[in-house]
Amino acid sequence: MDLLIDTLQQLFSPLTAAFAIAAIGLNVHFGLTGLLNMGHAGFMLIGAYGYAIATIQGAPIWLAVIISLAGAGLFALLLGWPTLKLRGDYLAIVTIAAAEMVRLVGRTQALEPWTGASTGITGKEYKEPFEATSPFPERLIPVGPFELHGTASSSWWLTLVSWSVVALLIVLYWLLQRSPWGRVLRGIREDEDAVRSLGKNVYSFKMQALVLGGMIGALGGVSYALGAQVHPDSMGRPTTFLIWTLLLLGGAASVFGPALGSMLFLATQFLVKGVLDVFVPDDIVSAPQAETISLAFVGITLMLLIIFRPQGILGKRRELAING
Amino acid sequence: MAKKRSNAPAVHPAFADVPHEPGAPKPDPVVVAHGILRKFGGLTAVDVDHLEIQRNAITALIGPNGAGKSTLFNLLTGFDRPQNGAWEFNGHSLSSRSPAQVARAGMVRTFQLTKALSRMTVLENMRLGAAGQRGENIFAALLQPLWGAQEEAHTERALALLERFKLLEKKDDYAGELSGGQRKLLEMARALMSEPEIVMLDEPMAGVNPALTESLLDHIVQLRDEGVTVLFVEHDMHMVRRISDWVVVMAEGRIIAEGPPHSVMSNPAVQDAYLGAHHDTDLSEGQ
Numbered sequence: 001m002d003l004l005i006d007t008l009q010q011l012f013s014p015l016t017a018a019f020a021i022a023a024i025g026l027n028v029h030f031g032l033t034g035l036l037n038m039g040h041a042g043f044m045l046i047g048a049y050g051y052a053i054a055t056i057q058g059a060p061i062w063l064a065v066i067i068s069l070a071g072a073g074l075f076a077l078l079l080g081w082p083t084l085k086l087r088g089d090y091l092a093i094v095t096i097a098a099a100e101m102v103r104l105v106g107r108t109q110a111l112e113p114w115t116g117a118s119t120g121i122t123g124k125e126y127k128e129p130f131e132a133t134s135p136f137p138e139r140l141i142p143v144g145p146f147e148l149h150g151t152a153s154s155s156w157w158l159t160l161v162s163w164s165v166v167a168l169l170i171v172l173y174w175l176l177q178r179s180p181w182g183r184v185l186r187g188i189r190e191d192e193d194a195v196r197s198l199g200k201n202v203y204s205f206k207m208q209a210l211v212l213g214g215m216i217g218a219l220g221g222v223s224y225a226l227g228a229q230v231h232p233d234s235m236g237r238p239t240t241f242l243i244w245t246l247l248l249l250g251g252a253a254s255v256f257g258p259a260l261g262s263m264l265f266l267a268t269q270f271l272v273k274g275v276l277d278v279f280v281p282d283d284i285v286s287a288p289q290a291e292t293i294s295l296a297f298v299g300i301t302l303m304l305l306i307i308f309r310p311q312g313i314l315g316k317r318r319e320l321a322i323n324g
Numbered sequence: 325m326a327k328k329r330s331n332a333p334a335v336h337p338a339f340a341d342v343p344h345e346p347g348a349p350k351p352d353p354v355v356v357a358h359g360i361l362r363k364f365g366g367l368t369a370v371d372v373d374h375l376e377i378q379r380n381a382i383t384a385l386i387g388p389n390g391a392g393k394s395t396l397f398n399l400l401t402g403f404d405r406p407q408n409g410a411w412e413f414n415g416h417s418l419s420s421r422s423p424a425q426v427a428r429a430g431m432v433r434t435f436q437l438t439k440a441l442s443r444m445t446v447l448e449n450m451r452l453g454a455a456g457q458r459g460e461n462i463f464a465a466l467l468q469p470l471w472g473a474q475e476e477a478h479t480e481r482a483l484a485l486l487e488r489f490k491l492l493e494k495k496d497d498y499a500g501e502l503s504g505g506q507r508k509l510l511e512m513a514r515a516l517m518s519e520p521e522i523v524m525l526d527e528p529m530a531g532v533n534p535a536l537t538e539s540l541l542d543h544i545v546q547l548r549d550e551g552v553t554v555l556f557v558e559h560d561m562h563m564v565r566r567i568s569d570w571v572v573v574m575a576e577g578r579i580i581a582e583g584p585p586h587s588v589m590s591n592p593a594v595q596d597a598y599l600g601a602h603h604d605t606d607l608s609e610g611q
Binding site: 176180187200 | 403457462
C-alpha cells in the first residue's frame with residue numbers, strides 16, 4: 001500500500017516536473033522543428049550549474065534564473081552556429097559530444113571551487129534563497145495520503161512552483177505551435193528546401209527553436225537542482241535518453257505529451273524499482289541491481305515504443321502513417 | 325478560363341523583333357544572366373554566356389537529360405552557387421543571395437521532385453507560402469491579435485487559390501495523402517501565395533496524369549495573363565508547344581538555341597542535341 005501511495009506521489013513530484021519541463025524543451029527541438037538534439041542533459045546541467053553557482057555568489061533568484069537561461073542560450077548558439085546549416089545528423093553528433101563536454105568540464109578538478117568537481121554542489125549550498133520564499137510552514141504537511149515537507153528540498157512549495165512552470169510552458173508551447181512561427185518550424189521539419197523556396201530564413205528559425213528549447217531545458221535543470229543537487233554525472237547521456245523516452249512515450253509534437261510521458265514513465269519506473277525492492281528477496285536482486293534494472297526499463301520501453309507505437313500516447317497516428 | 329491558344333505560328337508580340345539566336349536580347353527582360361559557369365569537378369554542368377527572360381511571358385527551358393536545366397534553376401534561385409557569373413532580377417543583382425532572399429525578392433520556384441510538406445494539411449501548406457507574416461516573429465507569435473487579421477486574409481487567398489487549382493475539398497487533408505499530380509498543383513498554388521513576379525517551375529508536368537495536365541496548362545497560361553512571368557523546365561514537347569511564348573534550348577550546359585516554339589525545334593543545332601549530330605546519316609550496312 002505504501003508503495004502505491006509513493007508511486008502516486010511520484011506522478012506529481014518535483015522531479016517529474018523537472019523532467020516534464022526538460023521534455024517540453026526537447027519537444028520544441030524535435031517535435032516541432034525536427035532537430036535531433038542528443039545532448040539535452042547538457043542544457044539541463046548548464047541550467048543547474050548556472051543557477052547554483054550564481055546563487056552561491058549571492059545573486060537573487062531572478063538573476064540566477066536569467067543567468068542559467070542565458071548560459072543555455074549561449075550554448076545553443078554555439079552549437080547551432082556551425083551545425084544548423086548542415087544535415088540533421090551533424091547536430092545529433094555535435095550535441096551528444098557537447099553535452100559530454102559540459103559534464104566533463106564540470107567534473108574537472110581545476111573548477112572545484114565553483115562546480116565542486118566530481119562531487120558536485122550539494123543542495124544546502126544554494127537552496128536557501130528559494131526555500132525562504134516559501135509561504136508554507138517548515139514541517140511535514142500531510143495532504144490526503146501524501147506527506148511532504150512544506151519548504152525544504154522536494155517540498156510542497158517546490159511542487160507547486162515547478163508544476164506551475166510546467167503549466168506555463170505548456171501554454172507557451174500551445175501558443176507557439178498554432179502560430180505562423182510554429183508553422184514555419186513544422187515546415188522545416190518536413191522539408192527545409194521547400195521552406196527556403198518560400199522565402200523563409202530557415203537557419204534563423206532553426207536557431208530560434210534550438211535556443212528556446214535549450215532554455216526550457218535549462219529551466220528543467222534548475223527545477224531538478226532545487227529538488228536534489230547539482231551533480232554532473234546525474235546529467236549524462238542516460239538522462240538525455242530518459243528525456244527522449246518521456247517525449248516519445250507522451251507523443252512528440254503534442255502539447256500535453258511531454259508532461260504526460262514524464263508522469264507515466266517516472267511513476268512506472270519508480271513502481272518497477274519498488275516492486276523489485278519489496279517483493280524480490282535481496283539475495284536475488286539487491287537494491288543497486290533494482291536501480292540498474294529500472295534503467296534497463298528505460299531502454300526496453302524506448303524500443304517497444306518505436307516498434308509498436310511510434311506516435312506515442314497523444315501523437316496522431318494519421319500523421320505518422322504518411323511516408324515522406 | 326484561359327484563352328484558347330492556337331498552334332498556328334503566331335509569335336507573341338513582345339518577341340516579334342527578337343532574333344532567333346542564343347542569348348538574344350529581349351525588349352523588357354525581368355531576369356538577365358551573364359557568364360554563369362558551374363562545374364562539378366571536371367564536368368561543366370552550366371556554362372551560359374548570356375540569357376534574358378522576357379517579362380510577362382511564358383519561357384520554356386528545354387534540352388536533353390543532363391543539359392544543365394535544373395542546375396541553372398538551382399543557380400538562379402540561390403540553391404547552388406556558380407564558380408562564376410552574375411545575374412539580375414528587375415535590375416537588382418541576385419548573385420550570392422540565399423534561396424530565401426531570392427524568394428522574397430519575388431522569384432519563387434517549385435521542384436522537380438515535389439516538396440509538399442507531407443505532415444501538414446493542404447491549407448497549412450498554403451498559408452506557409454504567404455510572405456511577410458507578422459506571426460512568424462517568435463514574440464508576435466504569442467499574441468494572436470497581432471497576426472490574426474493577416475492570417476485570415478491569407479486564409480482567404482489560400483482558399484481562393486485552392487479552388488482555382490481544384491484542391492478546395494482537400495484543404496483539410498494532409499499533403500502527404502494527395503496524389504502525385506495533386507501535389508504538383510499544391511506546390512504551384514503554394515508558390516503563388518507570396519504573389520511572386522516570376523515563378524520558376526521545374527518539370528511541372530512530370531508524373532501528372534493527362535487529365536490534370538490540361539488544367540495545369542490552363543493555370544500556367546492564366547498566370548501569364550495576370551501579369552506573372554513564368555519560366556519552366558519541361559520534357560513534354562506537346563506542352564512546350566502549346567503554352568510557351570519563347571523557348572530556350574540547352575545542351576551540355578550551354579544555350580544552343582532560342583526561338584518561338586513552332587520553329588525552334590527545326591533548328592539543326594537543336595535536332596543535333598536531341599538526336600545526335602549523325603542522326604540523319606544512315607549507318608546501316610551496304611550503304
